[in-house]
Amino acid sequence: MATKQRAASKTRVPFERYGLTDGQLVAIFRTMLLQRMLENRGFQLNRQGKIPFASASEGHEAVQAGAAMAFERGKDILVPYYRDLGLALGIGVTPYEVLLSLFARAADHSAGRQFPHHYASRRLGLHTISSVIAAQLPHAVGAAYALKQSGDGGRAVLTTFGDGATSEGEWHESLNFAAVHRLPVVFLCENNEWAISTPLDKQMGQPDIYKRAEGYGIPGIVVDGMDALTCYSAVRDALARARSGGGPSLVEAKCYRFLAHTTDDDDRAYRSREEVANRRKDDPVPRFEQLLLEYSILEGQDVEALKRGVLEEINEATDRAEAMPYPSPSHLYDGVCADRGEPWLG
Amino acid sequence: MAVVSTQSSVMNNVEAVRATLYEAMKNDDRTLILGEDVGARGNVFLITKDFINEFGPQRVIDTPIAEASIVGIAVGMAMEGLRPIAEIQFADFIYPSYNQIVGEAAKIRYRSNGEYTCPLVIRTPYGGGVRGALSHSVSVEALFYHVPGLKIVAPAFPADVKGLLNASIDDPDPVLFLEHKKTYRLIKGEVPNGHYTIPLGKANLLKEGSQLTVVSYGLYVHWALEAAISLEQEGLSVEVIDLRSIRPMDKAAILESVRKTRKLLIVHEDNKFGGIGAEISAMVAEEALFDLDAPIRRLAAPDVPAMGYAMPLEEEYMSSPGEMADAMREMVKF
Numbered sequence: 001m002a003t004k005q006r007a008a009s010k011t012r013v014p015f016e017r018y019g020l021t022d023g024q025l026v027a028i029f030r031t032m033l034l035q036r037m038l039e040n041r042g043f044q045l046n047r048q049g050k051i052p053f054a055s056a057s058e059g060h061e062a063v064q065a066g067a068a069m070a071f072e073r074g075k076d077i078l079v080p081y082y083r084d085l086g087l088a089l090g091i092g093v094t095p096y097e098v099l100l101s102l103f104a105r106a107a108d109h110s111a112g113r114q115f116p117h118h119y120a121s122r123r124l125g126l127h128t129i130s131s132v133i134a135a136q137l138p139h140a141v142g143a144a145y146a147l148k149q150s151g152d153g154g155r156a157v158l159t160t161f162g163d164g165a166t167s168e169g170e171w172h173e174s175l176n177f178a179a180v181h182r183l184p185v186v187f188l189c190e191n192n193e194w195a196i197s198t199p200l201d202k203q204m205g206q207p208d209i210y211k212r213a214e215g216y217g218i219p220g221i222v223v224d225g226m227d228a229l230t231c232y233s234a235v236r237d238a239l240a241r242a243r244s245g246g247g248p249s250l251v252e253a254k255c256y257r258f259l260a261h262t263t264d265d266d267d268r269a270y271r272s273r274e275e276v277a278n279r280r281k282d283d284p285v286p287r288f289e290q291l292l293l294e295y296s297i298l299e300g301q302d303v304e305a306l307k308r309g310v311l312e313e314i315n316e317a318t319d320r321a322e323a324m325p326y327p328s329p330s331h332l333y334d335g336v337c338a339d340r341g342e343p344w345l346g
Numbered sequence: 347m348a349v350v351s352t353q354s355s356v357m358n359n360v361e362a363v364r365a366t367l368y369e370a371m372k373n374d375d376r377t378l379i380l381g382e383d384v385g386a387r388g389n390v391f392l393i394t395k396d397f398i399n400e401f402g403p404q405r406v407i408d409t410p411i412a413e414a415s416i417v418g419i420a421v422g423m424a425m426e427g428l429r430p431i432a433e434i435q436f437a438d439f440i441y442p443s444y445n446q447i448v449g450e451a452a453k454i455r456y457r458s459n460g461e462y463t464c465p466l467v468i469r470t471p472y473g474g475g476v477r478g479a480l481s482h483s484v485s486v487e488a489l490f491y492h493v494p495g496l497k498i499v500a501p502a503f504p505a506d507v508k509g510l511l512n513a514s515i516d517d518p519d520p521v522l523f524l525e526h527k528k529t530y531r532l533i534k535g536e537v538p539n540g541h542y543t544i545p546l547g548k549a550n551l552l553k554e555g556s557q558l559t560v561v562s563y564g565l566y567v568h569w570a571l572e573a574a575i576s577l578e579q580e581g582l583s584v585e586v587i588d589l590r591s592i593r594p595m596d597k598a599a600i601l602e603s604v605r606k607t608r609k610l611l612i613v614h615e616d617n618k619f620g621g622i623g624a625e626i627s628a629m630v631a632e633e634a635l636f637d638l639d640a641p642i643r644r645l646a647a648p649d650v651p652a653m654g655y656a657m658p659l660e661e662e663y664m665s666s667p668g669e670m671a672d673a674m675r676e677m678v679k680f
Contacts, residue, residue, distance in 0.1 A: 077426070111459040120458035127425065128458035132449050138415040139450070142422020142430075149378075149404060149428065169442070173415035180410070335460050336494050338518040343494070344629070345547035345591075346598025 015295065018229050024069060025297050026306070028090075028228050031065040032285050033310045035086035038095055039259075041314055042102050042116065046263040050322070051102050054116055056259035057083045059226075062284035063190050063253035065090050066231030070239050071158055077147070079127040079140035079159040082117050083190065087160065092124045095314050099321035106327040111334075113327075134161060134168035137187070141174045144183035144248075156184040156242035158235070164195030166209050175250065179216040182247035186238040189250065190225065192257035197270040210252035218248050225255030226284040255284070354538045360530035362504035362537055363469070364393045366511040367431065369541065371401050374429060377515070380407040381416055381433030390435060391471065391530060413439055417446035417468060424466040425454065429515065437472035437524065438481040444489070451520040452495030466520045467511075471527040472500075473565055473615055474664055478527075479655035485564075485616035490522055491593045491625070497546050498592040500524040502567040504535040506590055509544030516543060524592075526564040533568060547594035551603070555585035557678045559603040561626060562613040563589040566665065570613050573671035582678045592622060600626060601634055608639040609677050613670055618646035640680040645673045 015025065035057065042054030057064070060083060068090020071078060080087055085098065097109065101119065104112040109120045110128075120128035127143070130136055140159030147155045165171050166189065178185050189209050193200050200207045213220025219241070223234045231253050238249035256279045260267040267276070292298045298306070333340075357365065370377045378401075379394060385408035388395030398406040409416050413434055420430035434440045440447075447468065454464040474483035491498055499514055499521060501507045507525070514521035552567065553574055562570045567588045574584035585603050589595060604610050610630055612623035623644035630642060645665050647653070653663035 079422075109459065109461065110457055113459065114457050118457070120461040122461050128454060128462050130450060130457075132445055135418070135445060135450055138418020138446065139422035139425060141415070142419040142424070142428075143426045144422075145419065146423050146426035146428050169412075170414050170418060170446075173410070173412040174418070176410060177412070177415055177419060336456055337497070338455075338463070341494055341519070341594075343491075343593055343595065344597040345594040346596060346601075 015229070015297075018233050020069070020232070022297050025292060028065045028069050028232070029288055029292055029298070030306060030310065031068060031086055031090040032061040032228065032288060033307060034089050034095060034314070035061050035064065036285050037310055037314055038089070038098055039085060041099075041318060043259075043263060045102060051104070051116070053263055054102060055082060055262040056257065057085045059192060059256045059258040059284070060190050061086050062228040062288065063188070063225040063231040063255055066228040067158065067160070067188055067235040069232050070236035072239075073124065075125075075155045076239065077125045077127065077143050077155070077157045079136045079143060079157060080129060081136060081161050081165070082115065082129055082131055083162060084160055085117055088117070088119050088126065091126065093119055093121065093126070094317070096317040096321055099317045100324060103321050103324070104326065105321060105324040106331065107324050111327050111331055134165040134170045137161065137165070137170050137174035140185055141178045141183060144178065144185035145181065147184055148181070153245065154243050156186060156239050158186045158188060158239060160188045160190060162195065163189060163191040163193065163200060163203060163209060164198070166212070167195075167203055175216045175218070175248070178248040179218045182245070184242035184245070185248045186235060186242055187248065187250045188235060189252045191252055191254050194257050194261070194271070196261045196265065197267070208252070210250055213250040218250060220250045220252070222252045222254065225253030226282050226287060228284065228288050256282070258283070352539070354536040356534055357504050357537050358531050358534045359504050359507050359525065360391055360393060362507035363511065363525060365537070366508045367394065368397070370431070370512070370515050371397065371405065376427065376429045377431065378405040378407065378423070378428060379431045379433065380409050380420060382409055382411055382435045384408060384433055389433065391527070413442040414446055417443040418450065420466050420468070421446060421451050421454065421464055424464045425462045429465055431467045431469060431515065434468060434470040436482050437470040437486045438484045440470055440486055447490065447496065447520070447522065448493050452493050455519060456495055463518055464520050465518050467514045467523055468520070469523045469525060471525045471530070473526040473528055474653045474660060475528040475565060477655060477657070477660060478653070480652040483653050485614070487524060487592050488616050488621045491622060495519065496593065497521040498524065499546060499590065500526070500563045500592055501590050502526070502529060502564055502588055503533060505537045506544060506550070508537050509542055510546065510590060512541060513543040513546050517546065521546070524564070528565050529568070544590070547591045547596055549596035549599040550588045550590055551585070551599065552588050553584070553586040555583040555607065557583045557607055558609045558611060558674055559585045559587065559600070559607045560611045560613060560674065561587045561589060561600055563592065563622070564615060566613050566615050569665070569667040570670050572667045573674055576667070576671055577674055580675070582675065584674050584678070595626070597629060600630065604630055604634050605637045608637055609680070610638070610642045611645060611673055611677050612642070613645045613665065615647060615664065617649045618644055619649045621646055640677055643673065643677055645670060
């Protein structure tokens with residue numbers, strides 16, 4: 001009811017407190033659409049037998065697009081995990097680069113060595129991604145230490161992980177060390193409730209991950225991970241705190257994984273269709289679309305044009321990436337070490 | 347450390363580590379040391395004593411007891427332009443950091459196609475003969491030498507400690523630097539003054555001989571050398587090679603020597619199965635089988651979990667200079 005009243009008055013009040021321009025709001029929405037449609041493309045290509053594998057992040061669009069808007073490109077460092085397609089897109093990885101990774105082409109960031117969605121770009125401040133859960137957290141802390149050591153304030157590290165990562169020892173070690181040294185790092189948990197097939201209640205006795213922050217003596221914040229704007233503002237505030245010497249924060253965004261873990265997983269084995277359908281009602285992409293329409297940030301035709309544009313960009317990138325060559329077999333031997341890394345000398 | 351000339355100083359291995367780390371910290375602000383008790387305590391062997399006063403707690407970091415993140419945080423530092431030297435207090439405690447060393451540090455360059463690199467040194471004291479029991483005595487090199495992207499160094503002499511540690515610090519990729527703790531104060535030698543490096547992967551021919559090649563590293567280099575010298579009185583001529591680096595390893599030096607002596611004995615403190623000697627044996631069998639006059643032999647520890655705390659258990663596990671001399675004698679006479 002209240003929403004309808006605001007809609008009728010066309011006020012922008014709900015957006016003003018976030019300090020985002022209309023252009024930024026549309027950019028967040030576009031990132032969400034790109035993530036959703038690109039991920040769909042990955043699954044399509046897999047089912048067509050064109051690529052061996054793709055992983056899923058559907059349901060994470062709001063937290064990732066929101067966090068990406070808070071990230072300052074050219075200054076901050078992103079240390080993500082492998083379910084961060086939207087974050088990567090939001091900080092500047094292009095759909096073409098994503099498709100190169102899906103197709104495992106030579107021009108991919110890893111030159112076709114890594115799984116899809118394991119990016120690395122120093123230009124974008126985007127660390128190389130591991131598939132080993134929580135392995136990236138100590139790297140984020142070390143990077144934050146380097147930022148602090150440089151005395152070059154105003155920069156921070158954003159690191160992301162799922163609920164599954166919070167069971168790892170390195171998760172604890174990283175938050176603890178960051179707290180001891182008050183490092184400029186934000187720990188963003190994308191809690192989608194599933195560690196592949198293991199639900200939260202088999203992962204932890206206390207399902208509110210943000211509450212653990214108190215144990216480290218750092219701020220813990222929980223947000224609706226299906227709401228791009230609250231995700232944006234929580235990450236923005238945490239990054240601002242980090243950049244200004246206020247130390248680390250733990251932000252928990254409660255979202256949901258709509259698809260199976262990857263193209264190789266079948267989630268019917270461990271959760272009901274009813275559960276998934278029920279959670280779909282809170283899908284962050286139509287939810288944000290609705291919000292932009294209600295407040296006339298976009299009109300219906302704008303949304304359609306945006307979707308068409310995104311699809312065209314993905315189609316064009318798909319064709320372009322598919323036409324690119326595989327790495328040559330000789331590339332297997334390159335770059336082990338600066339000096340070739342042969343085990344024998346002579 | 348007594349100065350014997352203007353060109354060199356006499357020091358033991360622990361002093362050589364300390365002096366080299368000190369110079370590295372002095373010469374490059376990007377260098378920092380992190381590990382357990384490296385600050386106020388100055389490391390359990392006093393290697394970094396007073397460093398914290400000179401270089402400050404930001405560059406000499408007392409970490410929580412958390413080995414996985416000691417290495418993992420150092421990886422992140424290295425990726426962002428610092429030159430961390432991580433310390434694992436005893437090699438026996440390195441296991442929690444295995445993923446960060448093997449799964450992360452060693453693969454950063456490769457998996458990012460050179461976009462990121464990991465210039466990191468991980469130092470750790472290893473080895474027995476000090477009544478270290480099950481968890482202060484182990485050799486860990488065989489757990490790591492299988493790993494492409496990682497270099498492993500195990501010097502025996504103070505001058506090599508300095509030259510190889512400098513080379514490790516300068517190296518643009520991760521290096522595991524193994525310091526045999528029994529040699530820390532036992533082994534003294536002249537160390538050239540000033541900065542110098544010894545290339546990783548270069549062995550050192552310690553003693554020339556014509557009837558047998560003995561290849562070793564770490565503490566056992568000293569005992570093998572002692573045994574080889576004692577056998578001269580019996581008219582036996584044994585060549586001794588100190589590997590110094592385990593990965594990369596000096597194939598050329600091993601083959602050149604084996605082709606001359608036609609016999610090979612590998613001596614190491616680590617247990618035998620899947621150890622360094624296995625790879626050397628396989629390489630020599632592949633490359634020089636028909637140059638051999640006797641089967642290759644490995645003198646190594648038994649395949650039990652570790653040496654015991656009780657003296658008889660430690661002695662039974664380790665090879666003595668006398669046992670080494672016996673093995674050498676048998677091989678020469680084969």
